[in-house]
Every structure is written in structure tokens, then in C-alpha cells.
Amino acid sequence: MTACLYTRLDTVDDAVQCLASAGEDGHVIAGGVALGILMNERLVKPVHLLDISRIDALKRIEVTAEGVLSIGALATHQEVLTSAAVAATCPLLIEMSSEIACERIRNRGTIGGSICLGDPQGDPPVALLALDAVVRAAGPQGLRDIPIRTFFQDVYTTALQSDEILQEIRIPRIPDGGGMAYHKFSARRAMDYATTVSAAVQLACDPDDGRIINAGLGLGGVGVTPVWSKAIADGLLNATPCPEIFAWMRKMVHEELSPIGDHLYSADYKSHVAAVILRRATERAYNRAVAGSDRR
Amino acid sequence: MSVDISLRVNGAEHRLAVEPTETLVNVLRNRLGMTGTHKDCTMGICGACTILLNGQPVSSCLLLACQADGEAIRTIEGLERDGALSLLQEAFLRYGAVQCGFCTPGFLMIAVALLEKNPKPDRNEIIDALKGNLCRCTGYTKIVDAIEFVANN
Structure with a gap:
């Protein structure tokens, strides 16, 4: 057995420096939920573990003066779920976090870890795609902002470079009059993984005629990465929810997405489910936008 | 390399050296002889290895022992009082x-x-x-x- 090195980091600067010197051998560990599974399954055998889980500066959740919701990469799913700042500015993240596994996993798993893993069935990436979030990475050259919609590049592959650490997630201020919803389909009530398909929708409507004037959406479990579809989101503009628009969305889902069929569900069935839950999430988000009160 | 850590398990402090990749469930069971915490799926799915870390439930199969250094851990062995079940x-x-x-x-x-x-x-x-x-x-x-x-x- 090769011995593994372990370094506990206290600051982002130390972590970036340590990662640079560890090079390809460095494995950043935060809550350990995803990496723990990969290690237990012997799919990953770390040479040098860089433990960033105690960097307090990465645990903050706050709303900046410009109205940006900034969530530190190390905020746990449970902290997001119970955050007053999140509830006040972005209830979609509360609705999404409540769907993540169960409390004992939410207590360790972090929002940053989930994004860095880039799992196509993870919940946070789907919601953050709908919200048009920006991911801020720290590296040897300083900070770099990456739009989440360009972040998920391929199977478990993200735009984060091997010498970068995810520092925070920034969610632009949600304009008034918006509505948002997260919807997840799973066979089990909790802890389901293999069978989930999820959709997040954020909408804003014209207060006078109810037309959709802004739309963002994310989809999970329907491809090799979490998916953002510009074509479908743009197609909602100037529309109001009606059977015709949902029929069009269903057609687009079948055309645009490439779910991976598995031993439980075929690709075609997953497309069908995605269309159904995307419609439900859209309806719920729209109703909330029209009602003028986001779900708390 | 091994890492020197201290675990407060059910109020008692244990100082030991662990490998960085050792999970807490393995340390509890194999090093400390506390086999009450069960190990099953090792993927965080089944919940058999649930312990309390600073009062919060977590899966001890996904928690590295060195990440629990200095923290308060409660296991099933800590539930009984003076030999009587809770x-x-x-x-x-x-x-x-x-x-x-x-x-x-x-x-x-x-x-x-x-x-x-x-x-x-x-x-x-x-x-x-x-x-x-x-x-x-x-x-x-x-x-x-x-x-x-x-x-x-």
C-alpha cells in the first residue's frame, strides 16, 4: 500500500499554494461525500489529500451590497437549506436543497463539492444553471469567474483547472416579480440516485400582460452533464403557459436532450419524464411569479 | 504517512495515529473496538453507520477519521447510562x-x-x-x- 499524504489547509491562499506544489497528485477533499464513495469503491486512490474542510472563509453565505447571493463553496447543503439569506433571496435553492439525499448527507456534502463533481444527476448544478450563477475559482493567477452555463463540459469534467479551487458561487440578484421552482422525479422518496430526473425553472413575467420576459432552466439526469438549454429557455420568452407551449417544450426536450438509458429506464422514457417535470416546474414557477410571492 | 488525531468518542478522548484514507467507521470498529456502529454499503446510502458529529448525524463510512480530529463523536455505545438502556x-x-x-x-x-x-x-x-x-x-x-x-x- 502506498502511503497517502495529508495536509490540512486553513486559508484559500495556502490551499492554492499547496495544490500547485502537489500538482497532479493533489486531491482536494471538502465534505468527503463524493470522494469518500469513490475511495471506498477504489475508483480513486489519492496520493495527497488536501483537506480544505476547515477553511472558515469558504463557509459564508451572504448577500452583497449589489444584491448578489454569495455562497461559499464549503457551505453544506443543510446550511443552504436553513440559511435565512438564501430563503430571503433565492427560495429555489431551499426547495432544491430539501431534495438532496437526507440530512446526514446534507450535513457533510457541500454545494461546492457537488458542483466540482459535476454529476449529471446532482441537484445543485441544475438549480444553479437556471439561476445563471457564476462560479468563482481561486488559482495561482488569482480569481477567475466562470459562468455556470459553461462550467459543465463533459462526463464529470468541469471548467475548473487542476490548479484551481472553487471559492464561491455567486447568484445574481433575482428581479422582483420572478418565480422559481425545482422539481425532481425519483422512484424512492429519498436517497435515490440512479433514477432521478430533475428540472429547475426561473421565470419573470410582465406584470401587465403576464408574458414571460425572462427564463432560465436547468435539467438533471438527462445527459452526461447537468444541462442548460438556451433553445428551450428562449422559446418561453413572450409566451404564457398553455398547451401549445408545453407541446413545443416536449418536442424540444426529445430533440435537444440525450439521456443515457440504463438498466431501469430507457433514454426515451427519461426524455418523457423530463418533459413532464419541466412542464410542472414551469407551471409552478409561473404561478409563483404571477402570485408575486416565491415559495418560502 | 500517518496523522496524529484525537477523537472525543462518547466523552472519552482517544489519541491515535491514522492513515489519511481511513474512514471513521473503520477506526471506530477496528482501532477502538467499538463495533456497535455498523458498516454496510460504504456509499452513504443505507444509514447503518450513522453517528453524531458535534450533535449532527453523518455517515461515518464517508467521513475520514482525520477530518474528525478534535471533534465530538457519539455512537450507539454512548446511549446507555450506567449499564441501563436508554x-x-x-x-x-x-x-x-x-x-x-x-x-x-x-x-x-x-x-x-x-x-x-x-x-x-x-x-x-x-x-x-x-x-x-x-x-x-x-x-x-x-x-x-x-x-x-x-x-x-
């Missing part, structure tokens, strides 16, 4: 909430966490708190009954 443990026996017993430590620890946060949960809150723990014998009803009994007494 009210919750007694209730599990009384209601037949234990069959093969493999999942039981995890259910007890998740129930402890629930009752400490919410001493009077209703039945739906109990069911919701248990949703991440798997039991293949009881059908869950008797586990919920046992926790409900404690909540009402």
Missing part, C-alpha cells in the same frame, strides 16, 4: 423495532438526533427523519412506533 433503546425492544439488528444502530442515532432537535415530532416528522435509513426486516412501522412512543413520553 428510553429509546427500551422502546425499540418493546415495540419490536429490532429484527436482524443490522440497521438498528443507525436508526437509533438518527432518532437521537431527531429527538434532540425536536423532542415532540409528529408521526410524519419521524417518518421524514428516517427516510435516509434502510431496514429490510421491520417494514419501518415498528421503528416509527417506538420513536413516537418516546416522543409522547
Whole structure:
């Protein structure tokens, strides 16, 4: 057995420096939920573990003066779920976090870890795609902002470079009059993984005629990465929810997405489910936008 | 390399050297001889290895021991007092909430966490708190009954 090195980091600067010197051998560990599974399954055998889980500066959740919701990469799913700042500015993240596994996993798993893993069935990436979030990475050259919609590049592959650490997630201020919803389909009530398909929708409507004037959406479990579809989101503009628009969305889902069929569900069935839950999430988000009160 | 750590398990401090990749469940069971915490799926799915880390339920199969350095850990071994089972443990026996017993430590620890946060949960809150723990014998009803009994007494 090769011995593994372990370094506990206290600051982002130390972590970036340590990662640079560890090079390809460095494995950043935060809550350990995803990496723990990969290690237990012997799919990953770390040479040098860089433990960033105690960097307090990465645990903050706050709303900046410009109205940006900034969530530190190390905020746990449970902290997001119970955050007053999140509830006040972005209830979609509360609705999404409540769907993540169960409390004992939410207590360790972090929002940053989930994004860095880039799992196509993870919940946070789907919601953050709908919200048009920006991911801020720290590296040897300083900070770099990456739009989440360009972040998920391929199977478990993200735009984060091997010498970068995810520092925070920034969610632009949600304009008034918006509505948002997260919807997840799973066979089990909790802890389901293999069978989930999820959709997040954020909408804003014209207060006078109810037309959709802004739309963002994310989809999970329907491809090799979490998916953002510009074509479908743009197609909602100037529309109001009606059977015709949902029929069009269903057609687009079948055309645009490439779910991976598995031993439980075929690709075609997953497309069908995605269309159904995307419609439900859209309806719920729209109703909330029209009602003028986001779900708390 | 090994890492020197200190674990406060059920109030007692243990100093030991661990490998960075050793999980807490393995350290509890193999190093400290505390085999009450059960190890099953090692993927965070089943809940059998649930322990309390600073009062919060976590999966000890996914927590590296070195990440728990200096933290307060509670396991099923810490539930009894002076050799007597806790009210919750007694209730599990009384209601037949234990069959093969493999999942039981995890259910007890998740129930402890629930009752400490919410001493009077209703039945739906109990069911919701248990949703991440798997039991293949009881059908869950008797586990919920046992926790409900404690909540009402």
C-alpha cells in the first residue's frame, strides 16, 4: 500500500499554494461525500489529500451590497437549506436543497463539492444553471469567474483547472416579480440516485400582460452533464403557459436532450419524464411569479 | 504517512495515529473496538453507520477519521447510562423495532438526533427523519412506533 499524504489547509491562499506544489497528485477533499464513495469503491486512490474542510472563509453565505447571493463553496447543503439569506433571496435553492439525499448527507456534502463533481444527476448544478450563477475559482493567477452555463463540459469534467479551487458561487440578484421552482422525479422518496430526473425553472413575467420576459432552466439526469438549454429557455420568452407551449417544450426536450438509458429506464422514457417535470416546474414557477410571492 | 488525531468518542478522548484514507467507521470498529456502529454499503446510502458529529448525524463510512480530529463523536455505545438502556433503546425492544439488528444502530442515532432537535415530532416528522435509513426486516412501522412512543413520553 502506498502511503497517502495529508495536509490540512486553513486559508484559500495556502490551499492554492499547496495544490500547485502537489500538482497532479493533489486531491482536494471538502465534505468527503463524493470522494469518500469513490475511495471506498477504489475508483480513486489519492496520493495527497488536501483537506480544505476547515477553511472558515469558504463557509459564508451572504448577500452583497449589489444584491448578489454569495455562497461559499464549503457551505453544506443543510446550511443552504436553513440559511435565512438564501430563503430571503433565492427560495429555489431551499426547495432544491430539501431534495438532496437526507440530512446526514446534507450535513457533510457541500454545494461546492457537488458542483466540482459535476454529476449529471446532482441537484445543485441544475438549480444553479437556471439561476445563471457564476462560479468563482481561486488559482495561482488569482480569481477567475466562470459562468455556470459553461462550467459543465463533459462526463464529470468541469471548467475548473487542476490548479484551481472553487471559492464561491455567486447568484445574481433575482428581479422582483420572478418565480422559481425545482422539481425532481425519483422512484424512492429519498436517497435515490440512479433514477432521478430533475428540472429547475426561473421565470419573470410582465406584470401587465403576464408574458414571460425572462427564463432560465436547468435539467438533471438527462445527459452526461447537468444541462442548460438556451433553445428551450428562449422559446418561453413572450409566451404564457398553455398547451401549445408545453407541446413545443416536449418536442424540444426529445430533440435537444440525450439521456443515457440504463438498466431501469430507457433514454426515451427519461426524455418523457423530463418533459413532464419541466412542464410542472414551469407551471409552478409561473404561478409563483404571477402570485408575486416565491415559495418560502 | 500517518496523522496524529484525537477523537472525543462518547466523552472519552482517544489519541491515535491514522492513515489519511481511513474512514471513521473503520477506526471506530477496528482501532477502538467499538463495533456497535455498523458498516454496510460504504456509499452513504443505507444509514447503518450513522453517528453524531458535534450533535449532527453523518455517515461515518464517508467521513475520514482525520477530518474528525478534535471533534465530538457519539455512537450507539454512548446511549446507555450506567449499564441501563436508554428510553429509546427500551422502546425499540418493546415495540419490536429490532429484527436482524443490522440497521438498528443507525436508526437509533438518527432518532437521537431527531429527538434532540425536536423532542415532540409528529408521526410524519419521524417518518421524514428516517427516510435516509434502510431496514429490510421491520417494514419501518415498528421503528416509527417506538420513536413516537418516546416522543409522547
